[in-house]
Amino acid sequence: MKIGVVxxxxxxxxxxxxxxxxxSNRNHECVIIHTGQHYDIEMSKQFFSDxxxxxxxxxxxxxxxxxxxxxxxxxxxxxxxxVNEKIDIVLVQGDTNAVLAGALAANKLKIPVGHVEAxxxxxxxxxxxxxxxxxxxxxxTLFFVPTVETAINLQNEGINHNSIHxxxxxxxxxxxxNLDIALEKxxxxxxxxxxxxxxxTLHRAENVDNPERLRNIINCLIKLEHDIxxxxxxxxxxxxxxxxxxxxxxxxxxxxxxxPLGYLDFLYLLSNSRMILTDSGGVQExxxxxxxxxxxxxxxxxxxxxxxxxxxxxxxxxxxEIKTNIEKILNNENVYETMVKAVxxxxxxxxxxxxxxxxxxxxxxxxxKIRQSEEIMDFKGYYLKVIDEEMxxxxxxxxxxNHIIEQIFYENTPELIEDTSDLKDKIIxxxxxxxxx
Numbered sequence: 079m080k081i082g083v084v085x086x087x088x089x090x091x092x093x094x095x096x097x098x099x100x101x102s103n104r105n106h107e108c109v110i111i112h113t114g115q116h117y118d119i120e121m122s123k124q125f126f127s128d129x130x131x132x133x134x135x136x137x138x139x140x141x142x143x144x145x146x147x148x149x150x151x152x153x154x155x156x157x158x159x160x161v162n163e164k165i166d167i168v169l170v171q172g173d174t175n176a177v178l179a180g181a182l183a184a185n186k187l188k189i190p191v192g193h194v195e196a197x198x199x200x201x202x203x204x205x206x207x208x209x210x211x212x213x214x215x216x217x218x219t220l221f222f223v224p225t226v227e228t229a230i231n232l233q234n235e236g237i238n239h240n241s242i243h244x245x246x247x248x249x250x251x252x253x254x255x256n257l258d259i260a261l262e263k264x265x266x267x268x269x270x271x272x273x274x275x276x277x278x279t280l281h282r283a284e285n286v287d288n289p290e291r292l293r294n295i296i297n298c299l300i301k302l303e304h305d306i307x308x309x310x311x312x313x314x315x316x317x318x319x320x321x322x323x324x325x326x327x328x329x330x331x332x333x334x335x336x337x338p339l340g341y342l343d344f345l346y347l348l349s350n351s352r353m354i355l356t357d358s359g360g361v362q363e364x365x366x367x368x369x370x371x372x373x374x375x376x377x378x379x380x381x382x383x384x385x386x387x388x389x390x391x392x393x394x395x396x397x398x399e400i401k402t403n404i405e406k407i408l409n410n411e412n413v414y415e416t417m418v419k420a421v422x423x424x425x426x427x428x429x430x431x432x433x434x435x436x437x438x439x440x441x442x443x444x445x446x447k448i449r450q451s452e453e454i455m456d457f458k459g460y461y462l463k464v465i466d467e468e469m470x471x472x473x474x475x476x477x478x479x480n481h482i483i484e485q486i487f488y489e490n491t492p493e494l495i496e497d498t499s500d501l502k503d504k505i506i507x508x509x510x511x512x513x514x515x
Contacts, residue, residue: 079106079441082165082184084156086113086176088125088341089360093171095129096251097194100430102132104438109163110134113152113176115142128263128342129256145175145206152179160187167192167437167446170214171248173207173380181217188448190219192437194248197221197228200380204284207359208380219448220440222433224424225383226494233485236509239471239495245432246425249363254427256345257368264346271334272305276404277351277370279309279358285375286317291395295375296323298397300330304408306355307347309339353407355400362390363424371417373403389420454514455480461508465501472497480511 081101085091101108112122112134126133138155140148152175160168160183168184170177171194184191196215200208212235215221221237223229224247232242278299285291296318299306308327318324327333339347345364348354354365357375365372366389377394384390393403407413440446465474471483485507486493493499 079166079438080109080164081106081437082109082111082160082163082168082189084111084113084168084170084176084180084184086115086152087174090171090174090176091125091129091131092252092256092341093195093248093360094169095131096248096255096430097169097171097433098131099255100434104434108132109136109165111136111156111159111180112138113148113179114139115148115175125341128259128340130259148175149179149182152176153183156180156183157187160184160189165189166441167220169194171195173198173211173214175210177214178210181214185217190446190448191217192220192222192433193218194222194433195224197223197232197242198380199228199231200378202378211380219446220436222429222436224429227383229494230492233492233495236484238482239484242495243432243436244494245436246427246429247363248429248433249360250367250422250424250427251430253345253364253367256342257349260342260345260349264343266339266343266346267350269336270307270347272307274352275305275307275334276302276353276355277348278306279311279354279356279361280375281311281314282357282376285357285395286311286314288395289321292317292321293323294395294397295400296327298400299333300326302332302401302404304332304352304404306333307336307351308333309336309344309347311338353404355404366390366420366422367424369418369420371407371414373400373407375400383423384420387420387423389417389422455511456514458510458512460484461510463506463508465504465506467502469501470497471495471499471501474501474506478508480513482509482511483507484509 083094083098085094098108114122114137122137123133136159138152140151167190168180169192170180181191193214198211202208221232221242222245223242226244229242229244233239328335348364349368351370354361354370354372359381362372362374362381362384366384372390373393374390375393375395379392391403393400475481483495483506486495487505
């Protein structure tokens with residue numbers, strides 16, 4: 079089998095690293111296509127080398143253009159690559175412009191798409207990532223979702239439950255894989271001044287490009303009585319300087335500003351921190367995977383499982399609220415230990431194996447191919463039904479041909495749909511088709 083992996087940013091490469099390993103371990107051909115919107119080719123090569131990964135076969139090198147330019151250029155380049163390579167399935171991960179472009183290009187070429195980390199929703203259309211996620215999911219064939227909650231998001235959007243697979247999140251695999259490399263290669267400990275510190279990341283446009291929010295966050299940080307290590311993103315630095323805030327934070331003795339860190343150094347920094355303060359989605363996942371309490375500087379998150387699990391708190395950007403949550407965690411041993419012991423909702427580190435098992439099964443069963451319909455099917459609408467007999471999802475759909483269960487509710491709560499799910503005493507919503515002779 080020939081598997082194409084389209085990626086473009088550091089988080090994508092990180093989360094796909096263990097999947098790329100697994101593809102190679104099973105002797106499938108892995109065609110890595112790097113869109114290159116964040117790095118030049120030499121920097122990209124170094125990053126792959128640092129993670130002990132094979133270099134991409136293709137580097138499109140689109141650079142830091144506008145989102146529209148990036149997506150359009152990637153699609154044009156991918157058309158030629160995917161056709162020439164005769165790819166069996168394209169894998170994309172997450173919610174970047176590379177993901178959107180990869181999913182669209184493959185879909186238009188009738189190549190099946192496997193979306194790793196499908197189904198995430200912040201329900202905030204102001205976030206460009208939200209649109210990317212939704213469109214990529216609508217172009218996909220296989221949906222590798224990290225949790226039951228994300229599976230239900232897709233069920234609510236009408237995605238066929240047979241294509242949705244709860245696999246855990248490959249960030250767990252990646253952290254386990256790459257932390258060993260970080261411990262071996264990173265020298266970040268040599269220049270971190272503090273023993274017990276908060277690791278801070280701050281880069282989202284809704285925070286750093288909003289002067290009021292940015293000022294609230296910085297005012298809180300400079301008043302804290304806890305040491306902070308702050309790898310500073312260039313765009314964040316520019317915003318701090320523009321708003322007259324850079325000197326305040328740079329002159330705070332309890333805050334150490336560092337240059338942007340490479341991934342291995344950053345992973346080492348996170349793993350040795352006492353707490354993580356962030357506005358990043360991926361860092362929320364890494365925090366709970368590394369058993370580090372997290373406070374998130376946002377008003378919503380597409381990783382709500384980290385909150386319900388007890389390892390993460392949404393604090394927004396209000397100065398008082400941020401400080402209250404930080405102090406509540408660091409000054410209360412019971413709260414701190416409870417967050418440290420939060421059960422990781424993203425699995426135990428076997429996500430890559432599960433994903434490859436599903437891809438192989440689909441390929442061997444010849445169910446990956448996108449076929450033209452040879453039957454006339456008339457959509458007859460939806461109906462709601464209460465099931466009062468012992469029956470599974472599979473038994474219902476075999477009994478009522480061309481009736482597809484879209485949602486299951488038990489005591490007003492939606493449930494994951496699986497073939498073996500028991501339907502007795504539950505309410506189901508069904509999509510009905512009729513085959514015309």
